Amino acid sequence: MEAVVTNFGMQAAAAEIFLLTAICVILLVDVFLDDSKRWLTYGLTMVTLAGCAFVTWHYSVDSRVTAFDGMFIADPMGDVLKLFTYGTVAVSLLYSREYLQRHGLFRGEFFILALVAMLGVMVMVSAGSLLTVYLGVELLSLSLYAMVAFDRDSGVAAESAMKYFVLGAIASGCLLYGFSILYGVAGTLQLDELAVAVREVGAGNLGLIFGLTFVIVGIAFKFGAVPFHMWVPDVYHGAPTPVTLFIGSAPKIASFVLAIRVLAEGLDAMVASWQHMLIAIAVASMIVGNVVAIAQTNLKRMLAYSTISHVGFILLGILAGTTDGYRASMFYTLTYVIMSVGSFGMILLLSREGFEGDQLEDFKGLARKSPWFAAVMMMLMFSTAGVPPFVGFWAKLAVLGAVVNVGLSWLAAVSVLLSVVAAYYYLRIIKLMYFDEPSDTYSIEAGGTLRAVLSANGVAVLALGIFPSVLLDLCARVLP
Amino acid sequence: MSTITWPILSVLMWLPIAGGVAMILLGDKSIALGRWVALITTAVTFGISTLLWTNFDTTTAAMQFVEERTWIPFFNSYYALGVDGFAMPLIVLTAFITPLVVIAGWSVIDKRPAQYYAAFLILEGLMIGVFSALDALLFYVLWEAMLIPMFIIIGIWGGPRRVYATIKFFLYTFLGSVLMLVSLIYMYLQTCDAGQCSYAIAEFQRLPLGLNEQLFIFVAFLAAFAVKVPMWPVHTWLPDAHVEAPTGGSVILAAIMLKMGGYGFLRFSLPITPDASDTLDWLVISLSLIGVVYIGFVALVQNDMKKLIAYSSIAHMGFVTLGSFLTFELMRVNSGDTTGAAMGIDGAMVQMISHGLISGAMFFCVGVLYDRVHSREISAYGGVVNTMPIFAAFMVLFGMANSGLPATSGFVGEFLVILASFRADFWYAFLAGLTLILGAAYTLWLVKRVVFGPVANHHVAELTDVNGRELLVLGVLALAVLGLGLWPAPLLDVMRPTVENLVQQITVSKL
Numbered sequence: 001m002e003a004v005v006t007n008f009g010m011q012a013a014a015a016e017i018f019l020l021t022a023i024c025v026i027l028l029v030d031v032f033l034d035d036s037k038r039w040l041t042y043g044l045t046m047v048t049l050a051g052c053a054f055v056t057w058h059y060s061v062d063s064r065v066t067a068f069d070g071m072f073i074a075d076p077m078g079d080v081l082k083l084f085t086y087g088t089v090a091v092s093l094l095y096s097r098e099y100l101q102r103h104g105l106f107r108g109e110f111f112i113l114a115l116v117a118m119l120g121v122m123v124m125v126s127a128g129s130l131l132t133v134y135l136g137v138e139l140l141s142l143s144l145y146a147m148v149a150f151d152r153d154s155g156v157a158a159e160s161a162m163k164y165f166v167l168g169a170i171a172s173g174c175l176l177y178g179f180s181i182l183y184g185v186a187g188t189l190q191l192d193e194l195a196v197a198v199r200e201v202g203a204g205n206l207g208l209i210f211g212l213t214f215v216i217v218g219i220a221f222k223f224g225a226v227p228f229h230m231w232v233p234d235v236y237h238g239a240p241t242p243v244t245l246f247i248g249s250a251p252k253i254a255s256f257v258l259a260i261r262v263l264a265e266g267l268d269a270m271v272a273s274w275q276h277m278l279i280a281i282a283v284a285s286m287i288v289g290n291v292v293a294i295a296q297t298n299l300k301r302m303l304a305y306s307t308i309s310h311v312g313f314i315l316l317g318i319l320a321g322t323t324d325g326y327r328a329s330m331f332y333t334l335t336y337v338i339m340s341v342g343s344f345g346m347i348l349l350l351s352r353e354g355f356e357g358d359q360l361e362d363f364k365g366l367a368r369k370s371p372w373f374a375a376v377m378m379m380l381m382f383s384t385a386g387v388p389p390f391v392g393f394w395a396k397l398a399v400l401g402a403v404v405n406v407g408l409s410w411l412a413a414v415s416v417l418l419s420v421v422a423a424y425y426y427l428r429i430i431k432l433m434y435f436d437e438p439s440d441t442y443s444i445e446a447g448g449t450l451r452a453v454l455s456a457n458g459v460a461v462l463a464l465g466i467f468p469s470v471l472l473d474l475c476a477r478v479l480p
Numbered sequence: 481m482s483t484i485t486w487p488i489l490s491v492l493m494w495l496p497i498a499g500g501v502a503m504i505l506l507g508d509k510s511i512a513l514g515r516w517v518a519l520i521t522t523a524v525t526f527g528i529s530t531l532l533w534t535n536f537d538t539t540t541a542a543m544q545f546v547e548e549r550t551w552i553p554f555f556n557s558y559y560a561l562g563v564d565g566f567a568m569p570l571i572v573l574t575a576f577i578t579p580l581v582v583i584a585g586w587s588v589i590d591k592r593p594a595q596y597y598a599a600f601l602i603l604e605g606l607m608i609g610v611f612s613a614l615d616a617l618l619f620y621v622l623w624e625a626m627l628i629p630m631f632i633i634i635g636i637w638g639g640p641r642r643v644y645a646t647i648k649f650f651l652y653t654f655l656g657s658v659l660m661l662v663s664l665i666y667m668y669l670q671t672c673d674a675g676q677c678s679y680a681i682a683e684f685q686r687l688p689l690g691l692n693e694q695l696f697i698f699v700a701f702l703a704a705f706a707v708k709v710p711m712w713p714v715h716t717w718l719p720d721a722h723v724e725a726p727t728g729g730s731v732i733l734a735a736i737m738l739k740m741g742g743y744g745f746l747r748f749s750l751p752i753t754p755d756a757s758d759t760l761d762w763l764v765i766s767l768s769l770i771g772v773v774y775i776g777f778v779a780l781v782q783n784d785m786k787k788l789i790a791y792s793s794i795a796h797m798g799f800v801t802l803g804s805f806l807t808f809e810l811m812r813v814n815s816g817d818t819t820g821a822a823m824g825i826d827g828a829m830v831q832m833i834s835h836g837l838i839s840g841a842m843f844f845c846v847g848v849l850y851d852r853v854h855s856r857e858i859s860a861y862g863g864v865v866n867t868m869p870i871f872a873a874f875m876v877l878f879g880m881a882n883s884g885l886p887a888t889s890g891f892v893g894e895f896l897v898i899l900a901s902f903r904a905d906f907w908y909a910f911l912a913g914l915t916l917i918l919g920a921a922y923t924l925w926l927v928k929r930v931v932f933g934p935v936a937n938h939h940v941a942e943l944t945d946v947n948g949r950e951l952l953v954l955g956v957l958a959l960a961v962l963g964l965g966l967w968p969a970p971l972l973d974v975m976r977p978t979v980e981n982l983v984q985q986i987t988v989s990k991l
Contacts, residue, residue: 371595382628387654388621397555397617397665404665412665416658423654427631427647435635435643472554 009067030108096242160238175218181211236304245344285312328398365438376458500601529575541981565978656707698756709741727847735840771798776918803828831893862936889964
């Protein structure tokens with residue numbers, strides 16, 4: 001099946017090459033713009049995203065293609081994930097524009113960093129060797145550190161960026177250390193060769209397990225899974241909301257693909273070892289995320305803990321170690337990103353001059369002020385809680401099915417019981433919006449684009465809930 | 481054979497939902513028009529539902545009016561609808577009660593009325609969907625989705641402690657049903673092992689399962705359905721939800737949503753896990769009897785009218801679960817003879833329909849009083865008959881029906897279940913029979929304290945009798961209660977093949 005593309009795999013990496021070129025162009029153009037013309041950078045960024053989508057679509061592949069001596073992979077899953085990434089980045093930027101302008105953050109660097117981070121995601125998606133994986137991880141992480149600290153005047157943001165950086169650097173170190181041990185034992189960095197080498201050496205090899213442990217630490221950190229979750233609430237809370245929105249979307253796709261490429265493709269023979277590690281991490285994430293989220297009064301912090309618990313669910317699909325599990329996990333990741341982008345978009349919708357809109361209290365009586373957006377938020381919250389007929393339910397169902405299928409029914413029972421705990425804090429937001437009276441008289445000031453996209457986002461959650469096949473079949477098709 | 485060629489069940493399910501969406505779009509500004517939209521939608525839905533009854537083939541236990549199309553290939557799930565003798569009467573009941581709820585809220589609801597009607601219309605569509613779903617996944621989706629409008633109804637239009645009550649309601653029922661989801665997934669995977677992956681309920685019923693598997697699945701189902709019914713000791717959400725819900729919400733909750741628990745037992749627990757049901761029938765029977773007797777005593781001491789009726793609902797629903805699970809005991813006693821075994825299930829079904837009418841009517845009665853005096857305390861009333869004679873007549877009638885007086889529908893179901901329990905065990909019958917005393921005691925004492933006696937205070941003295949709207953609602957319900965009580969045969973005929981089929985099904989061990 002595998003075909004090596006001639007001309008050094010330029011076609012396989014066409015989207016990445018295009019993006020990098022575009023980033024350089026935007027960087028140059030931006031230098032010559034004054035603040036009143038900054039919209040041009042924004043526009044160019046959007047054009048770049050559209051261009052990436054076109055290139056990826058044009059060079060999309062029907063089966064796996066390797067390039068650059070196996071360092072780089074183009075496959076249908078990668079194409080879908082990349083297209084989805086462009087979409088979420090575009091939506092994130094659409095949501096963020098007004099906030100950035102209001103806070104004096106509407107600067108060229110923001111868009112450059114976002115695009116570089118996206119390039120990191122794309123490199124990870126297409127990684128064919130541990131080295132490429134690491135390259136992508138660092139490209140993404142370094143851009144995110146800078147984005148968190150983007151609001152220079154904010155002490156909280158600087159603090160959380162520092163925390164993120166220090167912990168993230170340790171995690172990257174762990175990941176790299178794990179890779180190096182794997183390399184030492186298996187003698188290769190190439191993922192497909194690694195899979196063969198592991199079978200030769202034997203999955204029970206102590207050196208491999210030692211290396212695997214470090215790799216798992218790195219993956220868990222990038223996901224923000226317990227016990228490597230400490231950075232998540234602080235970063236989500238401290239970063240400017242558009243950055244939180246960004247971190248909550250595309251990088252989740254990257255974490256998913258990191259786990260798939262390294263664990264499911266490279267170390268698939270060691271499934272028995274990493275399954276046990278991931279069970280512990282997943283259960284701990286679901287417990288800590290859901291229980292601690294109840295105590296939060298800040299929506300961004302609450303969503304951070306909710307993210308941690310969702311990561312637990314994503315891991316459930318991966319730890320099943322079956323194709324159905326990976327499909328379920330991919331579906332969960334994509335739906336989670338849709339819901340997460342919408343939820344943070346709601347915060348941006350409420351925010352205005354001198355008002356962040358990120359306290360739970362700020363949602364009080366929203367149903368009075370704006371029935372439509374209260375309904376959108378309600379759909380997002382029910383979906384995130386996993387209540388049918390919204391799309392979040394199907395995501396949960398898919399991963400639960402994968403877990404039960406490998407004989408881990410108890411794990412499914414534990415996770416559904418914890419999702420009842422989760423329902424409580426999502427319901428609380430609906431309670432604030434619908435059952436409480438407004439505490440102020442401000443109305444929503446956000447502009448038309450934000451309103452339109454957010455409305456579409458909310459409707460998507462319902463529409464995909466009634467017709468989940470659209471997305472499910474896609475996941476099933478690209479992960480054969 | 482049915483002569484209807486168009487997708488009648490889909491229309492019944494989606495018409496109210498479409499009406500609900502239209503209500504939201506209309507908004508509060510054009511509510512005068514909106515009320516008529518709501519009324520016409522629900523009335524048309526009821527009209528269509530009567531076609532179900534008239535075209536229903538009473539000679540077969542097979543599903544009728546079946547629709548099936550692919551829904552989610554990934555899960556091998558189908559959008560499959562169909563009704564049998566259990567589902568059809570409950571759908572008609574749903575379609576019958578909802579227009580009454582719309583009429584009852586006509587001029588009473590002034591806070592966000594468009595959303596109020598929309599919630600009820602969407603809820604109606606979802607409930608009809610639950611009763612007609614043939615695919616377990618579709619069933620589950622609708623079953624859970626139903627919580628959302630009810631959550632909103634109690635939370636927005638409820639009483640002072642509405643937030644507590646509605647969150648408790650949601651979490652309680654959500655907790656109950658998630659384990660059901662896991663067992664549905666488990667059975668789905670079992671069908672895959674058998675060769676053909678399917679979420680069809682009929683496939684689950686055919687699926688061979690070991691005793692241990694059955695026990696786990698049975699317990700998971702029990703968690704879901706016992707909470708919904710509700711059975712003692714997981715009933716505590718119901719009094720709170722009932723007390724705080726607006727009148728319409730209480731009516732729908734008591735009349736229809738509780739029936740879903742009973743329906744679930746008949747559709748899922750008994751046929752899918754017959755051996756586990758046989759093994760654990762003592763558990764369900766004891767919980768039911770405790771519910772009947774203990775909750776009857778609890779109802780006796782309530783000061784709040786709605787709470788009293790809520791507890792009486794729990795006691796009456798105890799008959800439903802008791803009747804459903806007596807079957808095994810009856811077969812053991814009669815050494816496999818199934819003729820008597822059907823009686824318990826017959827009784828359970830009649831009791832469900834009858835309780836739907838009576839409890840709905842009782843909550844409407846409380847609503848009539850509450851709209852005038854704004855108090856649910858029994859002590860706030862007394863001598864209502866002096867100022868509201870017509871209303872008093874209705875309340876006495878429904879009180880009698882609630883205590884199981886012959887010639888009302890309340891009698892038929894209870895009588896059948898008690899008769900069945902006599903065949904099984906004298907003491908079952910003795911305990912179940914206590915309800916005739918307890919039910920009469922708490923209901924008639926309520927009626928006595930509220931309706932009779934001298935005029936208690938100036939609020940009662942200023943009461944005006946029922947208006948045309950209320951008269952319509954109560955009158956229609958009174959006719960239904962008396963009609964079903966005097967002539968239950970049509971209902972029993974409709975159910976007979978289905979009941980017999982179920983009894984046949986559960987006598988065959990899956991082991």
